[in-house]
Amino acid sequence: MRAVAVKDILPAERVMPASDPCAAISLRDVSFSFFSRRDFALKNINLDIFRGEFVIITGPSGCGKSTLAAAMAGFMPQGIQGDLQGEITINGRSTRAGDLSSLAVQASLCQQDPEAQICTLRVSDEVAFGPENLELPAREVVSRVKEALLATNSLHLKDRSIFDLSGGEKQKVAIASMLAMQSEIIILDEPTSNLDPESAQEVLSAVEGLREKKITVVVIEHRFDRLLKIADRLIVMEAGRVAMDGNPTEVYERYRESQGCGISRKPAPGHRIKSAKGEDEIIYVRDLQYSYNGHKVLGGISFSARKGELIGIIGPNGSGKTTFLNCLAGLCRPSSGVIRVDGINVTESRVSEMARSIGFVFQNPNHQIFENTVLAEVTFACKNLKISKERSERFARIAMEEHGIIQYAQDSPLMLSYGEKRRLNICATLPHNPGIILLDEPFIGQDISNTERIMEDLVRLKDAGKTLLIVSHDMDRIFRDCDRIVFFQSGSILVDETPSKAIDAIRNLGAYHFLPDIYLLSS
Amino acid sequence: MIIKYIEGQSRLHSLNPLSKLWVVAAYSVSVFLIDNLAFQAIGLAAIVAADCAIGSKKLRLFLFSRFVLGLAGSILILQVLFTSSGHLLLAVPLHWFHIAVTDLGILKGILMTLRFLNVILLGGAFVATTDPVALVYSLMKAGVPYRYGFMVLTMMRFIPLFEAERTIVSDAQKIRGLEVDKGGIRKLLLSIRYTILPLVISALGKSEILALSMEGRAFGCRRTRTFLTTDRYSFADRALITASIAALVLLLAFCILGWLRLRLPN
Numbered sequence: 001m002r003a004v005a006v007k008d009i010l011p012a013e014r015v016m017p018a019s020d021p022c023a024a025i026s027l028r029d030v031s032f033s034f035f036s037r038r039d040f041a042l043k044n045i046n047l048d049i050f051r052g053e054f055v056i057i058t059g060p061s062g063c064g065k066s067t068l069a070a071a072m073a074g075f076m077p078q079g080i081q082g083d084l085q086g087e088i089t090i091n092g093r094s095t096r097a098g099d100l101s102s103l104a105v106q107a108s109l110c111q112q113d114p115e116a117q118i119c120t121l122r123v124s125d126e127v128a129f130g131p132e133n134l135e136l137p138a139r140e141v142v143s144r145v146k147e148a149l150l151a152t153n154s155l156h157l158k159d160r161s162i163f164d165l166s167g168g169e170k171q172k173v174a175i176a177s178m179l180a181m182q183s184e185i186i187i188l189d190e191p192t193s194n195l196d197p198e199s200a201q202e203v204l205s206a207v208e209g210l211r212e213k214k215i216t217v218v219v220i221e222h223r224f225d226r227l228l229k230i231a232d233r234l235i236v237m238e239a240g241r242v243a244m245d246g247n248p249t250e251v252y253e254r255y256r257e258s259q260g261c262g263i264s265r266k267p268a269p270g271h272r273i274k275s276a277k278g279e280d281e282i283i284y285v286r287d288l289q290y291s292y293n294g295h296k297v298l299g300g301i302s303f304s305a306r307k308g309e310l311i312g313i314i315g316p317n318g319s320g321k322t323t324f325l326n327c328l329a330g331l332c333r334p335s336s337g338v339i340r341v342d343g344i345n346v347t348e349s350r351v352s353e354m355a356r357s358i359g360f361v362f363q364n365p366n367h368q369i370f371e372n373t374v375l376a377e378v379t380f381a382c383k384n385l386k387i388s389k390e391r392s393e394r395f396a397r398i399a400m401e402e403h404g405i406i407q408y409a410q411d412s413p414l415m416l417s418y419g420e421k422r423r424l425n426i427c428a429t430l431p432h433n434p435g436i437i438l439l440d441e442p443f444i445g446q447d448i449s450n451t452e453r454i455m456e457d458l459v460r461l462k463d464a465g466k467t468l469l470i471v472s473h474d475m476d477r478i479f480r481d482c483d484r485i486v487f488f489q490s491g492s493i494l495v496d497e498t499p500s501k502a503i504d505a506i507r508n509l510g511a512y513h514f515l516p517d518i519y520l521l522s523s
Numbered sequence: 524m525i526i527k528y529i530e531g532q533s534r535l536h537s538l539n540p541l542s543k544l545w546v547v548a549a550y551s552v553s554v555f556l557i558d559n560l561a562f563q564a565i566g567l568a569a570i571v572a573a574d575c576a577i578g579s580k581k582l583r584l585f586l587f588s589r590f591v592l593g594l595a596g597s598i599l600i601l602q603v604l605f606t607s608s609g610h611l612l613l614a615v616p617l618h619w620f621h622i623a624v625t626d627l628g629i630l631k632g633i634l635m636t637l638r639f640l641n642v643i644l645l646g647g648a649f650v651a652t653t654d655p656v657a658l659v660y661s662l663m664k665a666g667v668p669y670r671y672g673f674m675v676l677t678m679m680r681f682i683p684l685f686e687a688e689r690t691i692v693s694d695a696q697k698i699r700g701l702e703v704d705k706g707g708i709r710k711l712l713l714s715i716r717y718t719i720l721p722l723v724i725s726a727l728g729k730s731e732i733l734a735l736s737m738e739g740r741a742f743g744c745r746r747t748r749t750f751l752t753t754d755r756y757s758f759a760d761r762a763l764i765t766a767s768i769a770a771l772v773l774l775l776a777f778c779i780l781g782w783l784r785l786r787l788p789n
Contacts, residue, residue: 070735079738101744109739115684116729117736119677121656124751130740132749141751163683174736181740331694355700366724367688368695370717384700414724428699 023048023089024185024216025072025107030086032067032076041067043240045086049218051184054211056227056248057220058255059237060447062417065220066112068237069189071095072218074103091184104130107185108178112193112445114170123149123157123165123173130181148180151213152206167317168199172206185216193222193445196317196473197513201226222447225517228252259448280306282435282467283328288337290323290491297323299491301337305469307435310462312478312499313471314514315488321471322363324488325438328469330354342435355381359429361439365421368428374400374416375409378428385432395431403427403457419450426457437461439470443477455481479503479516487514526585529651533577540658541665542760542767547649549767549774554641556774560630563637570644574651582651591643595636602632655679660752669748677733684729685722692721 025048032042041064049055049072059065070080074095077084088095090106098106108130111117120126127148131141149155152172157165165173171191178186188207192200204226210217211230219227228234234251236244244251283305290298298320305311313321326332328341330351339346342357359381362368371377375393378400382392400406403423408416413424422442429437439458443451455477462468462483472478478499479485485502487495487509495505506514530536535543554563574582585591609627656676663672696703696717703714737743756764776782 073739075735075739079735099744100738101741104739104741104744109735111732111736113729113732116732119673119680119733119737121676121680125656128751129737129742132751133741133744135745135747135749138749138751141749145751162680177740326694329694329698331698350702351694351697352700352702355698358698360695360698362691362695364691364725366728367691367721368699369724370696370720380701381699384702432700 024051024053024091025049025218026087026089027071028087028089030071030084030088032071032082032084034080034082041082041240042071045071045240045242047235047242047245049185049216051216052214053232054217054227054230055219055233055235056224056231057218057235057237058222058224059243061419061445061450063237064240065237066189067240069109069187069218069220072185073107073109073187074098074100075109078103101134104183105134105181106183107187108181108183110171110175110178110186110188110191112190114167114174114194117174118162118170118177121162123154123160123162126162126173127177127180129177134181144180144182148176151179151209152176153202153209154206166199167195168202171195171199171203175203175206179210183215185218186210187218187220189220190222190445191219196315197475198316200473201513256448259452280308282307282342283469284338284340285328286338288324288327288339289335290320290327290332291335292323297491298327298334301491301493303486303493303496305436305467307467308462308465309484310458310468310482311470311484311486312482313469313486313488314473314475314478319488320491321488322440325360325440325469325471328436329358329360329438331360352384355434356385356432357434357436359434359437361422361425361429361437361442363441363444365418365425368425369413369421372412373410374405374413374424377413377424379431380428381432387432392431395433396427399427399430402460404453419446419453422446422450422454423457426454430461435465436467436469439468439472441471441473443472443474451477475514475516487511526582526647526650528654529577529579529581530654531577531579531652533652535573535577535648535652537757538652538763539754539756539760540653540661541754542756542763543649543653544658545764545767547645549770550645551642552771553774554638556778558634560634560637563634563641567637567641567644570641570648574644574648577648577652579651582647585647585651586644591640594643595640598639599632599636602635603628606631657752660750661754664750664752664754670743673737673742681729685726688722688725689718692718695721 027045027047030042030045031040033040045068057065057068070076071088074088074090076082076088076095078095078100090103093106095103118126120129124145127145128141131144136144145158146155149158152175154169154172154176157169157173162170162173175188175191191207192203195203207217207219207227208230221227224231224234228248231248233245234248234255235242236251236255244254281304283303285301285303288298288301289296301324313324315321323332327334327339328346330346330349334347341354344354344357346354369377371380375396378396379389379392382396397406397409400409403426405416405420405423405427408420413421416424426437426439426442442454446454451474458468458470459481470478470482479502480499482499485495485497485499486493487502487506489511494509495502497505503515503519507519550566554566557563571586574586603624604622606625606628607623609625611623611625612629613624615622656679659672659675663669693714696714701710701714701717703710
């Protein structure tokens, strides 16, 4: 293991030595800007990744991690169009010289979204795709497919259709398809960001397995606690620069301090808001059943929530969490059962009628941005609900002020960062003053500080008397800030308790992946 | 009613996709070149028998669906109404125009209906018994440039994703009070505008990721590539391909030489 001292932000004028001959990847004075942008996504990066190293790269959203990953995989200047300054070498060869196919066998990049990077319809076809493109003999392709699937512990998926795989399985297939290229370097860009804790653990086990194969591994992650013990280096990026680089434990502590995350991770004692007469009960669900294509998704759910409750909904992917939120909003019509929200019988109401009572924040911020300006986006629901322009703009401005996006009022929402878009989504649920806000995975793709900021906003909304239901895989935050934890599995609620009691209940079920990190480690 | 590939073990399923494609091509050409009611009727009976032999309930439902029967009936009626030549069998004088039913109109109507049914039911049998992925791979192995083949494969891969995203976008509009079915055409157009923007953004993002993923695995760097899947041609496959090619050549030759009399029976 090569020891690298922690260093401060590299000054621009610092003269770097020539590429280290031992370096698998070497970047010298690398700056890069996309043709569509004036600012630089990478600024004067000097970095060596050595052969056989296991390196973690982290940093806030939009700091250039994914751009750096593409640079290290050899996609600049040939694959990604933009202005590249400086020199990138992979195993001693400049990325300006070789063609993409020769670079493809040197370094492989596995991207964040497994859904979008899979181009075939069967697992074996997907893993064979790279070797087939290299015109390798069929026997060699077969052997590589088997080897790559074994390395990611997914040989059993070989003949499965891509459409039948879970998110974790898709990500493992994506990693296997890169391994089949037999590159000496593999770069993984946020491989677990879209996965539930159980699937994330599966993928991380596969990533840990790569360590034993003695290949150079670079992992870009927001949540990398589990990988710290096997990593050689931790690199922190900030605004397109390498801000910290060195021993993982030391850099991790400094990074957490810089992000203001030295906070207690203990779960909140929580409380179930009780009302003897039930007059504060804003959500009432009894024996809710929902089936899709003959498959039972929700089987007899009973649930209630009161005004001012912040409820965390957790559970594996496909356990019915999102469907449950959709049923509450009237977006899915249940097979049977009663749903009453804010006094309205949901099963007999139009979705647009529910809009007055419910604000819904969907998983992908881009799926719910419709207007040309941020202000118009925030007042979108008010316009549809025929609330006067004056009133809606007044409340929209208050909401935008509180969520820190007022300065973008007349800008296009598409110009906002990922974190700002998420805050815009939340903001857009507020001006028409619904009593309930449903949030489906609001923290996906957000860095630590953005996540904290969003959570603070949600706690403030709760304090203002709103009822919030959050579906999330971020156990630390859910257990820390929610009043109640609802654990879904196979379409049923198995646990509905305050955070401290939920920990014991979930532990008793053996679902350790759904505990906050400190409890997961002790379990 | 949409017909799509149904997994199965029938004889038609086991045929090579390319041999089935040759049969579809040859038969479709012959259906349009041969104006013979007996040929069309026998052909149709054979196709219906084959469709039933596949043993798929979905395919049987498709055969007798309102879509197929309705369209066939419409073709028949339109042909009868708009063919004025031939012996007049029935005349219905109306205020604005006269309806004239002739023997030739009825014959043409039956012929066009049989043609339509032949083509659509043969197409249905082909789609229901042919794995589209296997078909694309067979075409690529047969010489279709693999870049085009993968264009089709990635489309098949992403269409269900975009359909799912469209549903989410539509839900996001509804839960923010946009009622498409209440505001007439203006609201509908507005909803389309609001739907296109998020989907285009998503498609651009996905295509960028996909391009990196494919290029990063050396896609398009060589003129040809290895194919792991092997195409098997049984005796039946070879016989069908030979017969189809022979039929196509003969039909075209007869056409060119004028031996095929393209006219309706009297």
